[in-house]
Structures are given as C-alpha cells and as structure tokens.
Amino acid sequence: MTQFAPEALTDFCTAALVAGGVRQQVAMSVAASLVYADVRGVESHGILRLPIYLRRVREGMVDVVREPAVVQDRGATALVDGGNNFGAYVGQKALDLAIERARHYGVATVGVCRSNHFGTAAYFAEQAAAAGLIAVIVSNASQTMPPTGGVRPFLGTNPLAIAAPTGGPTPFLLDMATSQVARGKIIAAARRGEAIPEGWAIDAAGQPTRDAEAGLAGAVLPLGGAKGYGLSMAIDILAGVLTGAGYGPHVRNMYEDWGNPQDVGHSFILIDITAFMPLSIFLARMQDYVELLKAEPRAPGIPEILFAGEYEHRLAQGRRETGIFLVPAVVGELSELAADLAVPMPYPIDLVDLRNGRAAAGA
Structure with missing residues (x-):
C-alpha cells in the first residue's frame, strides 16, 4: 500500500474535480468529504469514489x-x-x-x-x-x-x-x-481481491457468498x-x-x-x-x-470500553499525523485519472518527513 498526506489528497481531489468541470467551491466540499472518510478509516466512502464521481459529471448525470x-x-x-x-x-x-x-x-x-x-x-x-x-x-x-x-x-x-x-x-x-456492512466495503474488498465474511451478502441466486464480486452482483444483507x-x-x-x-x-x-x-x-x-x-x-x-x-467492568482481554465514534476519532488523529494508506488498485485508478485530467498525482509521503513537517504536497 502507498501512503499519502491527507492534505495532499484533498488538494489532488479538488484539482481533479475542477479539471473535470466542477466549480472550486463545490470541488472543495466534495474533496473534504471524501478525504474525511479515509482519515476515519471508512475507505468505502473515501477517495476511491472520485473516479465514479467524475464519470457521473462527464456523462451529464450530475449538475455541477x-x-x-x-x-x-x-x-x-x-x-x-x-x-x-x-x-x-x-x-x-x-x-x-x-x-x-x-x-x-x-x-x-x-x-x-x-x-x-x-x-x-x-x-x-x-x-x-x-x-x-x-x-x-x-x-x-x-x-x-x-x-x-x-x-x-x-x-x-x-x-x-x-x-x-x-x-x-x-x-x-x-x-x-x-x-450488515456498507456496500462500499464489498467494492473495496473486490478491488483488493479479498474474500468477504460470511453473512455480508448473497449472490444473484439468493445464496450466501464470500466472493466479493458475486456479492456485488447479488445483494448485501x-x-x-x-x-x-x-x-x-x-x-x-x-x-x-x-x-x-x-x-x-x-x-x-x-x-x-x-x-x-x-x-x-x-x-x-x-x-x-x-x-x-x-x-x-x-x-x-x-x-x-x-x-x-x-x-464499567470489562470482559477478559478488553483494555477499554469505547463509545460510538471514539475508535474512528483516534484513528483520524493518527492518520492526520502519519498519512492515509491507499491500496494499489485505488492508486492505479487515481494515477490514470491524473493523467487523463493533466493534474499532478500527489507524491507518496515518507513517514519520517511527515513527522518532521516536510511531507510532499504534490508533484
């Protein structure tokens, strides 16, 4: 996986959307939303959605x-x-x-x-x-x-x-x-070539499946x-x-x-x-x-009881410091998008540079 600074991904998303015909104000809102999801560990709603968003614009399905x-x-x-x-x-x-x-x-x-x-x-x-x-x-x-x-x-x-x-x-x-799970998680698993847990989805025939592609062709539960x-x-x-x-x-x-x-x-x-x-x-x-x-008393092996949103908040704090990891399939799609739109792809970051405040903002 490749690591990127959240700010660099936000700038890239904004630039790609603008190059695709989206107004700056709209592009900034969309980019902030997508990178927010990645920072909180909700990759299914993150920057992997950028290519389909831009295609919807090209096809006239979104009025920007x-x-x-x-x-x-x-x-x-x-x-x-x-x-x-x-x-x-x-x-x-x-x-x-x-x-x-x-x-x-x-x-x-x-x-x-x-x-x-x-x-x-x-x-x-x-x-x-x-x-x-x-x-x-x-x-x-x-x-x-x-x-x-x-x-x-x-x-x-x-x-x-x-x-x-x-x-x-x-x-x-x-x-x-x-x-049971957001469909975007099944999309993400399919792009990684990974199986999905039992109980997430059924195939087109209504049978339980662990195959992500079959789950996408069928239905989530x-x-x-x-x-x-x-x-x-x-x-x-x-x-x-x-x-x-x-x-x-x-x-x-x-x-x-x-x-x-x-x-x-x-x-x-x-x-x-x-x-x-x-x-x-x-x-x-x-x-x-x-x-x-x-x-409250904790079950064996549980170091702390968390409330809703606490895990994601901590994850976001960490990712703002250390960066966001993107899988090769998503990096490949973004690279193709960058080439098509003539928008510089952000540089992957070096963890030491990021901690020292010298993360690359982009090419």
Whole structure:
C-alpha cells in the first residue's frame, strides 16, 4: 500500500474535480468529504469514489452548476431542492441551514430531494456536534439490499448518523449503514481481491457468498435481519418519501444507471441543546455519562470500553499525523485519472518527513 498526506489528497481531489468541470467551491466540499472518510478509516466512502464521481459529471448525470435552493420553508422546517448537484455540496448547504434554524427555533428539520451520494453521514453529524447541537442525519441510497424474505435488491443500505457533543475532544458519533456492512466495503474488498465474511451478502441466486464480486452482483444483507430491514425502510420514508426524492427502486445506482440522475434524498434533524438546558450543564452530564461508561467492568482481554465514534476519532488523529494508506488498485485508478485530467498525482509521503513537517504536497 502507498501512503499519502491527507492534505495532499484533498488538494489532488479538488484539482481533479475542477479539471473535470466542477466549480472550486463545490470541488472543495466534495474533496473534504471524501478525504474525511479515509482519515476515519471508512475507505468505502473515501477517495476511491472520485473516479465514479467524475464519470457521473462527464456523462451529464450530475449538475455541477445549479445551486441548491429552498423550495418549502416554514421556519423550523425547510425543503431543499439539491438541483442534482453533488451530494456532499448539497448536504453541506442543507446542514448549514439546519444549524442556523435549530439555533433560532430550538429544533430544525431540513429535507433534501434531487441530490446524489453524499459520502459518509458522519461528516455532517460531526460538524453539528461541534456546533453544540444534537444531530440525526439520514440518507437513502440505490437498491442493494433485499427486504427480509426477499432475494432481490429493493432498499438501499440507507445510512444513519447520530451525534452529540460530550464535553471532551471526542463527540458521540454513531454512523452506520442499515446493512450488515456498507456496500462500499464489498467494492473495496473486490478491488483488493479479498474474500468477504460470511453473512455480508448473497449472490444473484439468493445464496450466501464470500466472493466479493458475486456479492456485488447479488445483494448485501440487512443488519440484524428484519430489524435492519425495518430501519432501512424507516430511513427511506424520512429521506425519500417525505422529501419528494426517490425511494426504494426509484433511487438510481450511480455505478450502473447512466440515463437518469440518482435522485437521492437526505434529512437533517438538529436539536439545539440550549432549548433544554445550558450547554455547560449538558456537557457536564455527558462527561459524567462517559466516565460511568468507562468505569464499567470489562470482559477478559478488553483494555477499554469505547463509545460510538471514539475508535474512528483516534484513528483520524493518527492518520492526520502519519498519512492515509491507499491500496494499489485505488492508486492505479487515481494515477490514470491524473493523467487523463493533466493534474499532478500527489507524491507518496515518507513517514519520517511527515513527522518532521516536510511531507510532499504534490508533484
């Protein structure tokens, strides 16, 4: 694997998107979202998505010019038409609006229609927590998961993120797909030529498989059986049915459908903590909660009890210092992209140079 500085990858992503016809402001939002995912160890939503994002632009499946617009507004609620722009950019606009409204009204719900894949929901949820808010953020996705009892994809892996500040450096940040695993992890395994664990997916005939390619041709399985299926459908209602976006099979697959926009929907539900109590009191209560959790008896061999988002936060801190590792297949795709767009590929970094603050920013 090859190691790169996060800043160099962000600059490269931005430059590649701009070279592909994307406005600077939009490109920066998308690049920040992709590299954020890699830094947190969620490679399935990271820079490996850049080639397909750019292909969607070339094929006219993403409108990188049109600005998101508020089309329904009742103060504490608003509906944003994403204009078929990149999901990360549309999502950022919707989040900013939701933060503003939540601070004014105490609670806000901003729905989004006519959007695209918006990366990892944690990217938005962490920003809300940093602003002193509690966030519930959901998005639907193209059909990759069967309903319980079915054998063919109908629902997306429809992610859910819930975040809250803790008073410490690490927010509570639950970020999960409603499938056993995000489909992007199976894509990543296929690119590495690795088998996938039992229970992740079924093949096109509905049979369990450990073959990543067969799993991609079939379907990923719901988390916890009927519970994951039910949660995925609930998110589809909030993000798709309610907002006027696509839902179920009406959300288009960005890897396979080259004749229609994705029409992904999102919902951002934010709560201003100060509508319930002073923020300082809430943070003190959260610190007490975390301390009680950490003091719980541990199972043999477990050095520490972690809460949701803590592992990823620590991983991100490390990767910001030591860099991000990319597998050869992804490096190869990015190199081809760089050559096609005449954008310099970032240099791999030397660990010693990075620690000394001399990481190469790019060729």
